[in-house]
Amino acid sequence: MHRRPILTISAGRPAGGGDLSVLGRLLVAGIGAAAARYALHEIRTSPAAPALERTNFRGRTVTLAAGPALAVGAAGAATAGATSVPAGAATLVAGLGAGAVGLYDDVVGARPEQKAAKGFAGHLAALRQGRVTAGLVKIAGVGAAGLAAAVLLSADPRVAGHPRRQRQGALGRGVDVLLGAGVVAGTANLVNLLDLRPGRALKSGLLLGAPLTAGGHGGIAAGAVGAAAGLLPVDLDEDVMLGDSGANALGALLGVALAARTGPVGRAGLLAVLAGLTAVSEKVSFTSVIANTPGLRELDALGRRTD
Numbered sequence: 001m002h003r004r005p006i007l008t009i010s011a012g013r014p015a016g017g018g019d020l021s022v023l024g025r026l027l028v029a030g031i032g033a034a035a036a037r038y039a040l041h042e043i044r045t046s047p048a049a050p051a052l053e054r055t056n057f058r059g060r061t062v063t064l065a066a067g068p069a070l071a072v073g074a075a076g077a078a079t080a081g082a083t084s085v086p087a088g089a090a091t092l093v094a095g096l097g098a099g100a101v102g103l104y105d106d107v108v109g110a111r112p113e114q115k116a117a118k119g120f121a122g123h124l125a126a127l128r129q130g131r132v133t134a135g136l137v138k139i140a141g142v143g144a145a146g147l148a149a150a151v152l153l154s155a156d157p158r159v160a161g162h163p164r165r166q167r168q169g170a171l172g173r174g175v176d177v178l179l180g181a182g183v184v185a186g187t188a189n190l191v192n193l194l195d196l197r198p199g200r201a202l203k204s205g206l207l208l209g210a211p212l213t214a215g216g217h218g219g220i221a222a223g224a225v226g227a228a229a230g231l232l233p234v235d236l237d238e239d240v241m242l243g244d245s246g247a248n249a250l251g252a253l254l255g256v257a258l259a260a261r262t263g264p265v266g267r268a269g270l271l272a273v274l275a276g277l278t279a280v281s282e283k284v285s286f287t288s289v290i291a292n293t294p295g296l297r298e299l300d301a302l303g304r305r306t307d
Contacts, residue, residue, distance in 0.1 A: 019083055019215075019216060019217070019218060019219065020081060020083075020218065020219045020222075024081070024219065025081065025213050025218055025219055025222040026222070028077050028078075028080060028081035028219050028222040028223050028226065029077070029213070029222045029223065029225055029226030029229070030226060031076075031077045031080060031223070031226065032073055032074055032076075032077030032078070032222070032223040032224065032225070032226025032227035032228075032229075032230065033073075033226040033227060033229055033230030034073075034230065035072065035073035035074075035076055035077055035227065036069050036070050036072075036073030036074060036226075036227035036228075036230045036231050037069075037073075037230050037231070038073070039068070039069035039070075039072045039073050040065055040066055040069035040231065040234070040240070042069075043065040043068055043069055044063060044065045049063065049065065051107065052064040052065050052106075052107075054110070054241060054243075056198070056238060056241060057196070057197070058238070060238050062238060062239060062240055062241045063239075063240050063241065064103075064106050064240075064241050064242075064243040064245065065240060066231050066234065066235060066240035066241060066242050066243075066246055067099065067102065067103060067106060067241070067242050067243040067244065067245030067246035067247070067249070068099060068103055068245050068246070069231065069246070070099075070227050070228065070231055070242065070245075070246040070249055070250060071095055071096060071098070071099025071100070071102075071103075071245055071246060071249035072096070072099070073227040073230070074095055074223055074224045074226075074227035074228070074249060074250060074253055075091065075092055075094075075095025075096050075099065075223075075249065075253065076092075076223070077222075077223030077224075077226055077227060078091045078095060078219070078220045078221070078222070078223030078224050078253050078256075078257075079091045079092045079095075079220075079223070080219075080223065081218075081219025081220055081222050081223045082217070082219060082220055083158060083216075083217060083219065084156050084157075084158060086152050086153065086155040086156035086159075087152075087153060087156045087158070087159065087217065087220065087256075087260060089152045090148075090149040090150070090152035090153045090156075090256055090260075091149070091220050091223075091253060091256050093145055093148045093149050093152065094145050094146065094148075094149035094184050094188075094252040094253060094255065094256045095224075095249050095252055095253045095256075096249070097141065097142070097144070097145030097148065097149075097252070098141070098142045098145050098146075098188045098248040098249045098251070098252035099245045099246070099248060099249035099252075100141070100245075101137060101138045101140075101141025101142055101145070101248070102138055102142075102192070102243065102244035102245035102246070102247065102248035102249065103243070103244070103245035104134060104137060104138065104141070105134045105135055105137065105138035105244045106243040106244050106245055108134040108137075109133070109134035109135055109138075109244075138244060138248070139189075142185050142188050142189065142248055142252065143181065143185045145184070145185070145188075145252060146180075146181040146182070146183075146184035146185035146188070146252065146255065147177070147178075147181040147185075149180070149181070149184050149252070149255075149256050149259075150177045150178070150179075150180030150181040150183075150184060150259060151177055153180055153256070153259060153260055154173060154176065154177050154180070156260070158216070158217075159260050172264070175264065176263075176264045176267070179259075179264060179267035179268055179271055180259040180267055182267070182271040182274070182275075183255050183258055183259045183262075183267050183270050183271055183274065184252050184255035184256055184259055185252070185255070186255065186270075186271060186274030186275065186278065187208075187251040187252065187254050187255030187258060187274060188247075188248045188249075188250075188251035188252040188255055189248075189251065189274075189278060190251060190274055190277055190278065191204060191205055191247045191248070191250050191251030191254070192244055192247040192248050192251060193277075193278070193281050193286060194247070194286060195242050195243070195244075195246075195247040196286070196287050197287065197300065197304070198235050198236050198237075198238050198241075198304050198305075199232060199235045199236040199300075199303060199304055200290075200300055201242050201246070201247045201250065202228045202229075202231060202232045202235055202242065202250070203232070203299070203300070203302075205224065205225070205228045205250045205251070205254060206225055206228050206229060206232070208254055209221045209224050209225040209228065209254050209257070210225055212225075212254065212257045212258065212261075213225060215261060216260070216261045217257055217260040217261050218257075220253065220256055220257040220260065221253075221254060221257040223253070224250055224253040224254055224257070227250075228250055231246075232303075233303075236303040236304050236305065237305055238304075238305055258270060
């Protein structure tokens with residue numbers, strides 16, 4: 001028997017329970033947008049607000065408050081849209097966990113002694129010298145959040161209860177969990193890699209997340225998509241910046257939505273794509289690729305201020 005969604009929306013749940021209906025998913029998306037905007041206002045007016053001010057690529061003063069605001073709003077709404085307690089717990093852990101370690105890197109990683117280490121190779125080089133960088137803490141933290149989310153998903157009968165998976169045995173289920181963890185962490189990292197221009201990470205999240213709102217576990221994606229849409233205007237206006245906190249949280253939540261609806265083969269395929277893109281990013285500038293590709297260039301600039 002399917003468990004009821006954590007958010008009980010009588011008008012938005014199909015007869016017999018299960019995934020939210022279209023109305024329910026729209027409501028979850030709306031909750032995500034409202035929650036993210038509310039959280040942004042609260043963080044911007046808090047005593048911690050001055051510590052979150054940064055200078056963007058054009059020299060404008062922006063605030064990183066959008067990062068934790070998105071993490072809280074998206075994770076809360078996505079959890080409400082989950083179809084079971086295990087899936088909801090996985091969503092909450094992934095979103096808040098990735099957002100928290102991302103915020104740590106945003107704050108601590110801005111210190112002068114931390115800025116020398118760039119990319120995964122740079123963080124490993126610093127570790128060999130006996131220094132633990134904020135970026136390495138973030139990488140480990142996102143990985144841990146992804147692993148915890150994958151373990152929780154494995155307890156969901158709608159994800160792990162398929163007869164084919166039951167016959168896998170302990171080793172097969174362990175591999176499936178590791179693949180799921182890789183999908184969650186890899187998607188979080190990919191969205192973060194794209195967060196180099198106003199609105200780019202949120203647009204990428206919307207393009208990836210919108211199709212995921214349909215089908216199984218669509219309520220999880222709906223919460224993340226709603227929060228991203230709610231913050232997109234102020235990001236494009238260069239009033240705020242997502243930072244690692246927001247980008248990692250958005251990617252991790254979409255990673256949960258992907259992992260929840262795919263089996264071992266699907267997860268392996270997704271992980272291969274994510275690993276390939278991450279490896280390419282160490283050698284190729286995504287910003288240059290976008291700028292030199294018609295269609296991508298115009299989509300990337302759409303809505304962004306020009307003054």
